[in-house]
Amino acid sequence: MKRFRGMVTALLCLVFLALFVSNSRATRLGGLSHAEDAGDPWSAAQTVQGADLAKELAAPAHPNEPVVVCVGFRPLYQGAHIPHAVFHGAASTDPGLAELKSWAQSLPKAANVVLYCGCCPLAHCPNLRPAFVAMRDMGFSSLRVLILPNDFNTDWIEKGYPVEKGK
Numbered sequence: 604m605k606r607f608r609g610m611v612t613a614l615l616c617l618v619f620l621a622l623f624v625s626n627s628r629a630t631r632l633g634g635l636s637h638a639e640d641a642g643d644p645w646s647a648a649q650t651v652q653g654a655d656l657a658k659e660l661a662a663p664a665h666p667n668e669p670v671v672v673c674v675g676f677r678p679l680y681q682g683a684h685i686p687h688a689v690f691h692g693a694a695s696t697d698p699g700l701a702e703l704k705s706w707a708q709s710l711p712k713a714a715n716v717v718l719y720c721g722c723c724p725l726a727h728c729p730n731l732r733p734a735f736v737a738m739r740d741m742g743f744s745s746l747r748v749l750i751l752p753n754d755f756n757t758d759w760i761e762k763g764y765p766v767e768k769g770k
Contacts, residue, residue: 643732643748644732644735644736644739645735645739645746645747645748649735649746649747649748650747650748650749650750651717651747651748651749651750652749652750653749653750653751653758653759653762653764654762654764656669656671656685656717656749656764657764657765660685660686660687660765661765667715668715669715669716669717669747670689670710670714670715670716670717671685671687671688671689671717671719671749672688672689672690672691672692672703672716672717672718672719672734673685673688673689673690673691673692673719673720674691674692674693674694674699674703674718674719674720674730674731674734675692675693675694675719675720675721675722675728675730675755676692676693676722676730677690677692677693679721679722679755680692680770681768681769681770682768683755683756683760683766683767683768684755684766684767684768684770685719685749685759685764685765685766685767686765686766686767687767688719688767689706690770691703691706691707692720692730692734693729693730694720694729694730694731694733694734694737695729695730695733699730700733700734700737703734703737703738704737704738704741707737707738707741707743708741710743712741712742712743712744713744713745714743714745715745715747716738716743716745716746716747717747717748717749718731718734718735718738718746718747718748718749719731719748719749719751719755720734720751720755721749721751721754721755721756721758721759722754722755723754724752724753724754725750725751725752725753731748735748
């Protein structure tokens with residue numbers, strides 16, 4: 604029962620955030636950069652599907668393990684996140700983007716970095732695009748985006764991929 608209540612709470616948070624993002628994004632469209640306006644700033648080669656990332660994370664430890672970074676909203680990260688993922692966001696805000704950039708300065712530019720959010724449908728996500736552009740512009744050469752077409756709950760948790768809670 605406790606797990607069910609947690610899932611319901613997470614789902615309600617996702618619905619609220621999706622509604623909030625949909626409403627606020629419409630008012631901000633004039634301020635988007637050219638990369639966002641023209642479509643996603645990443646190529647297909649710079650994406651990873653959930654099943655593939657889950658396999659990578661389940662593999663024995665190796666030098667090129669992905670550094671998984673949640674660039675979404677803290678309440679969603681605290682509710683459930685990819686195991687060993689770090690939180691540096693929300694990248695749609697100036698403080699969140701500054702935190703991400705500050706943290707990223709300590710990483711080697713060749714680090715295998717996977718960014719994800721999952722707050723809402725990917726097409727409307729306010730966090731991934733600014734995070735990707737910032738890290739790409741900092742010179743990260745092995746940068747990928749986790750494709751969550753609907754949201755983290757639907758495309759990761761409900762598919763049975765591993766999660767951690769808290770932090």
